[in-house]
Amino acid sequence: MPSTLTPPSVESSALTFQELLFRLQGFWAARGCVLQQPYDVEVGAGTMAPETFLRVLGPKPHRVGYAQPSRRPADGRYGENPNRLFKHTQFQLILKPPPENVQELYLQSLEAMGINLAQHDLKFEEDNWEWPAGGAWGVGWQVMLDGLEITQFTYFQQCGGLDLGPICVELTYGMERIAQFLQDVDSIYDVVWARDPETGAEVTYSDVRWEEELQFSVYNFEMADVPRLWEHFSNYEAEAQTLLAQANALLTDEKASATAKRRFPLLATYELALKCSHLFNLLDARGAISVTERVGVIGRIRALAVGVAKAYAEQQQQLLASTS
């Protein structure tokens, strides 16, 4: 019986972190997906980017993929823990409506990343996903490869408190985990990010990101100024609330022009809600949110996110009605 403590000498030519992303993006681009750049406002998950959160609403078909850096301040470990990060990379994919062979396509995408399924153990295990502050949930699986969760596979049912029609599939690939797995390294920081094709020189995950993990852990846990974070929160919230109230008045005003409705900046309003969400996470990491406050603050974020989702769905619907 060979010991599991010494690695088998197969799959030695594992892809680098960036090659994995290329392959995945190439695979889905070839299947009609728009490749977006990651959203440039702090989010805790790919779902929160408007490409997912807002575009899943309404009837318009949508296929998009993007590698979203996802920030979770409380998960930071000063770059010391080999398996945990403050910021990790989710390759996020939305297929609306989902094709019938969506699972088979997903398996093909794994093979595109160099995973030979005949040499691995794959299971789809029940795992339902939920983001209460976004009024969003779905049912699906965590996909387990040799005992490692590599993807969250969700049939999105509701978002922003609205029933989705059509529903969509959301695939969230945990890129660091997949890279760590394929490169067979015990620490995320040892993952090879890039390899110079001429010299063979390697740049590791540590080279690219370690400093960021350390410094943001220090900021998030020790130095972020709590009163000022609260102030930011209130400012962003106030602006979002003002805009949202204006949006709702405008969208229910039958005399308002289609142009006026169309140009109303709900996308900007949503960014303000995302800012609030991130500030909440920072305050939480600072241990600054008491039990009494917690539920209330989540409720405030939910009011904004769900409010924007509803207004956005309404804006899109009116737009469709006016152009048809």
Place this chain on the structure above:
Amino acid sequence: MTDFLFELGLEEIPARMIAGAEAELGQRVSDLLTRERLLASGAKLTTYSTPRRLAVLVEGVEAHQADSEEQLTGPSWKVAFKDGAPGPAAVAFAKKAGVALSELQKVTTAKGEYVGAAVKRPGRSATELLASELPKEALAIYWAKNMYWRAGKPERFVRPVRWVVALLGGEIVPLEVAGIAAGRLSRGHRVLHGEGPVDIPAANSYSEALFSSGVVVSVAERRHIIRKALDAATRTIAGARWREDEALVETVVHLTEWPTVILGDFEQEYLALPEEVLVTVMRDHQKYFAIEGANGKLAPHFLAVLNTKVGEAGAAIIRHGNARVLRARFKDARFFWDFDQKTPLTERVESLKSVTFQKELGSFRWKTDENLRVARALAAAVKEDGFSFDEAALLKAVELAKTDLTTELVKEFTELQGVIGGLYARAQKLDERTALAIYEQYIPASAEDNIPLTTEGQLLGLADRIHTIVAMFTIGLMPTGSKDPFALRRAANSIVRILAESNLPLTLSALVGFVPSPAAEEGMHTGISATREDEIRAIAFLRERLQFYLKDVRGFAYDVVNAVLAADSDDVRDAIARAEAVTAVRGSEDFAAISAAVKRIKNILRQAEEKGFTLGSQTGMKLATEAQHLADASGTLAPEVAMLRQEGNYAEALARIAALRPTVDAFFDKVMVLDPDAEVRGAHLRLIDEVLRNFSQIADFSEIVTAA
């Protein structure tokens, strides 16, 4: 006669839901065929399931229903055939029945003469019936959680339906489920067979066809394969055994289509972590089986059940991959363990302020203070009863009981709360009684668990749970129907079991009385305080759980339980003892007679009340001999039964009551209770009322169901 196969192909069904759904599909198909007279006698129904399919094979299906004939009765003959000629009523009836006018018959019944028609109904084919009825049955299967997937949301189901096979013998039954037309093409194992279809030549070759495509469709067979493979893999290590875990076996049975097992290893050094943590990681997080050595201690190996078949190279990769995941989790656990030790439990009480107990009530910091108040009251009461235990150790345990909620290890392994606290307390050299009480505070969590070993642990468990129940009741969060989000029923069940299986001198109402009015944490919901009604409801709730315990856990007959609890339902162990005593005498003839007499007394008293007859007085009355005998016997019995009850000698008390049977029988034979004379009647009523009360101290015998 032929065979019928139905297979519903789905995306992976949650493992926990498969067994129920497989059984339900079998039942629905069986009911449908029976209802439609299509099930041949001696037919055999077999169900199958894997994560991707539910199937049922019926060997012995009639291809056609038998033709049937029905006799219809129509309008009165006289109305329909005036002067022998068919009128409009006759024409209308013939049309409705689908027969010619000439085929109408005269039917003579007790009510008169009517028009009749014999209608032949040709049997429908199984194909036709299954095609129209089966899809509805399939889509009606119950699932704990459903989803939509198709445009327009025409149906909700556990996961998308991707293919359907429906074969009657070798022919396709043209039915459609969720937009998918049935055919003969199934699908095989995702990897071992690939995406191509699997042709099912005939209904009865289903399992062979799928076996050749990498799918074992029989659940029992997969279970057998897995157990054998676990045994075989374990045998490669001398003296080792895999830890039996039936629930885990069922889970992996429902996660695989082609199960195989690999044995993996982890580094010896991780064995320094507590076994509880290692097993939780392996079982709950990774679905691995743990292995123990000949000494019963964990060995540095694990068994993973795979859903594929691979050669040595693949096995090496998979073994290595699984081992790395496990190692990473163990490493995390060890990191958390070491990290947590930097802040001992005693320094964590204040940080419980930021852990919510219940959002309207307050934090676990508040809960800790409340638990301390309850525990002190409990301790005082128990001590007064001469019970000895270490009060300081108890109060320390109560104070620290929830502090592990702030540790990284519990945040990672929430299922180990309490256990981690206990292990930390021990590692931090706190009193062993304190550590053990913290460790055992959440048991019994299920029927398999024991109650806490120590009095301190029992008291901690009682204080915590009774406070939670009363506090939740005061803010209106009592369980309703199937909704019990705070698991209060389980908490109450545990309270009943601790009282039943310990020696603690506590009653249910006393427990509730120890809970001070929860005022809620400062800044939280204001104006919360337990009212007398809340307490009464909480006591009633506990008694309902006692009833459940006696009936469903201890298996006492429902009438015995009702009888015993009607007499008294506050002292758990006393109720059990009385239930045992009543059960022992329940079958005896004397006892049946006594129980009949008690019912009779109750009836008479009820009648008397309805008629406005009042209880009179026996003093100075000259009663009939039999009445006087009963009065004397009952008078003598009363103090004896009370004494015996005090001593807990219920068997003897019941025997003495039963011995009164001749006296009671004679009384009812000879004495008219509701005598016309108001004074006599009043005296009789007073007498039987006393008898009833004397008899009912142990159980209300009128609740006992006796053979007629």
